[in-house]
Amino acid sequence: MTQSEQVRGYYRAILTEEGTTMSACNRIDRCPSWPSLMRKGHEDLRKVLNSERVASRIIPVARGLSYSYAAMDVDNETLDLLADSANRLDLIGQYRALASGALMNIGENRMVLHHLLRGEPAGHVVRDGRNFRDFYEGERKRFSAFAERVRNGEILGSSGKRFERVVQIGIGGSDLGPRALYLALEQWARERGLLGLRASFISNVDPDDANGVLATIDPESTLFILVSKSGTTQETLANEALVKARLTSVKGLDPAGHLIAVTSETSPLARNPGYLDSFYIDDFIGGRYSATSAVGGVLLSLCIGPDAFRAILDGAAEADMRALEPAPRNNASLMDALIGIFQRNVLGRPSTGILPYSQALSRFPAHLQQLDMESNGKRVDRDGEDVPLSTGPVLFGEPGTNGQHSFYQLLHQGTDPIPLQFIGFKKNQTSFDPEFEGSSSRRKLNANLAAQIVAFALGKDDTAPNKRFPGGRPNSLIVGEELDPYALGALLAHYENKVMFQGFCWNINSFDQEGVQLGKVLTRKVLEDGGPVDPVLKAYATLLGAV
């Protein structure tokens, strides 16, 4: 029995109970509609984009947030073929299986339970006497109470000062998601009087990172969160050591009064007297899927408050529920996933731009870069076979309007069309917005966004060749009322579910990351006494002064 069959065994058992139809293919290129899909080209947006299409091609992500795909160059026949594949691949069944506790992280033989952090889209998951929803909710309640006490000044630093800043020490998923979410809501919380502790982040093992952060904070009023699921992450432990050395030798503070841990219950950091408190996740929450766990939750509860963090979870839970809808035309993350597959595999477009028209989302593309590229940057499928298709794209992006004055030139007039996804909101987070030359900055921002969508899709001819815009450049839009915690949670879950569905289409395991291992092994060789034996490794280590 192959690994894929094992996985399919799990969800078949579940599906059979529920009477769902079996899937008829396990990788999209094996589905009956694939040859027809491969014959499809892109639609000419300049001919088909009209206001009726804008009105009809829109799907709710969650309350106050929608996905518009009117300006994607896929025709209805293509969408039907994709929907047929989705059905035969049983993408919704696989999602239900995953959320029900199937061992969908096959290489590591683990469940994938990040949906349980915010709801139970496919019912209770109980294993070895543990109800996982209860476990995650229990931790959330524990850190909510802790955060309230810190915010109220009931827990103080070792020299008696109130905590005014929190520094998250973590890397990868312990950094990118929490950082993106914090920045997304910092002004929102400040404007509403909810901003408690302000956050900084130490991630890189480069000591200039930690020293740079430490140079601008007051350690006496700072709480540090050490975040490492395994409790063995090299960068994070080295940064902890550096921070502790500063606290003790330079500032004379007791680190145990300034440090808390977010880790797994089996890690060396758990229930360790070196920390003021510890909060837990487990092996079923992947790093890049951990923003809605204690990994993001402790920090966010300290900064924007436990209620706002819970609103993030509620928004994510609604998006998770809507992702169960079988028809792609009613399921935003499924439709986004399928159109992405068509762009990548049929139209051969190797990268995707994520362009939020919201400065608060400045680091959201960096989080999505990890989420997507680490999940779906895989060469072998769940059966151990080389995938004959290109998998995950390169993902990049910066906020608009900033990007308009930077790399948009290539997007408009470069040689290769790059699919784009815009994100926009009708309202500001902050209220000070005087009119200038007849319009507010908000109106200017969204006028620019509407203009870009149309410029990419429709282009413009000109007598001067260098002033011609070819148009026909596909883009979609996620549009919301306001970037509040609920919308942010829904946005986050939208992408998590999109990436999951794409992984199912390629029959890859989106939940492991074996590609990080070789570097770890070779790093240890460089750091060994006497340095590396391998001559090439030695040559580079020498060039870099690392031996």
Add this chain to the structure above:
Amino acid sequence: MTQSEQVRGYYRAILTEEGTTMSACNRIDRCPSWPSLMRKGHEDLRKVLNSERVASRIIPVARGLSYSYAAMDVDNETLDLLADSANRLDLIGQYRALASGALMNIGENRMVLHHLLRGEPAGHVVRDGRNFRDFYEGERKRFSAFAERVRNGEILGSSGKRFERVVQIGIGGSDLGPRALYLALEQWARERGLLGLRASFISNVDPDDANGVLATIDPESTLFILVSKSGTTQETLANEALVKARLTSVKGLDPAGHLIAVTSETSPLARNPGYLDSFYIDDFIGGRYSATSAVGGVLLSLCIGPDAFRAILDGAAEADMRALEPAPRNNASLMDALIGIFQRNVLGRPSTGILPYSQALSRFPAHLQQLDMESNGKRVDRDGEDVPLSTGPVLFGEPGTNGQHSFYQLLHQGTDPIPLQFIGFKKNQTSFDPEFEGSSSRRKLNANLAAQIVAFALGKDDTAPNKRFPGGRPNSLIVGEELDPYALGALLAHYENKVMFQGFCWNINSFDQEGVQLGKVLTRKVLEDGGPVDPVLKAYATLLGAV
């Protein structure tokens, strides 16, 4: 006479005087070596990478900085073919022509003089009685003196407070380059007692950007730099209006005592009593090439001091001089450019990762993204013909080791090889670096970098398919002693010159950006009274609440 012939006319005249050989082709696909190049495949790095190659394939960029291309999968025959093309395209002659004042920005009929900001690689440029080197140096001396007076407390805010913070208000090139350079040297300057004013940046027309910055600064001790060459940039003027409204109505401050301008002499901002002082650039400094002009120089002189800013220029000047060397094997930016062309056009690799192992370079990839993608994201060549080759790649990147825990999974085990460029330094900027588990953080950082280079190039087999690393993934390395101002200037100039050489290979104009225009036109239509007439634009503007 075509535009290209006009340009060639300029530099031919110059070249003929100097007795240089005429070029024999004007676009790389027209060079005699092109058919041979197109037949070349990539080299198998797993077979050819050895320590001798590491020792031999390295070229100085400037004092203390080198470019290593041992792990790029191009063989010596390919390099010879590329060198032949470079010679026949007269890339060095074109560079000399550009630096001599030829109208290389042909669409806009302008000179391209950013090299003159830091030296005169091809002699004096004098036009209409102005010696440009003297003009730029004159401005530098003026803003150096201004910065010294501010740093010394001789110029104070309108309420008598010393300036402790500077906020740059600008977008695109007025933001990305200066921000990247400031972040690159903030810790360096602090550690050496040179950090004067601390910097913040307002760029986005999204009011949450300006309001977020204003919420965390003390306006009374803040100097604002308004940066807009034309003096008409919508975002920048809107942000200026917002900032002024806060200073006057909320804080009761006189904006004229807190604002300076960096602009062109013909702009409405020049010699304007609304500013404490103004410093000038001109139309021959493109936004993305303006970091070494007053656009970056005023801010950096205030923050890290005029001497450190001058050291940036000196490093850039050395790199500019070395870029005149005709043999690619002795010219780092030329070699980097040619290998990039081979990756893009012969091997068909559409994106490039820039991976600095230095937290200080956290925003340097965002600057390079503009520099490269805005310069070379072009579809038509200098003769107005469609370029039959792919031009500029998508460029993305984040600092290592952070990226290792994020998108490196795709780089190692994704389906498509992506050329990478690492940047590393032997020393820290900051000195606090205690050992942990037998090594300093610096040694860990560079051990990781050496390990990644080797892991990408050589890979590793495994019995488990998902643990296999295919290897053969090309990467180069820019390695320096220390990220100081001199090295940073050289690094910046390296990329500017690389992008220039690639533009010459494709016969495109790397110095205009017509791709930004259509969006501006459509934005104005949305903001007009009554909103846009075009139904699609109206539909999107309505969806976004912009009408």
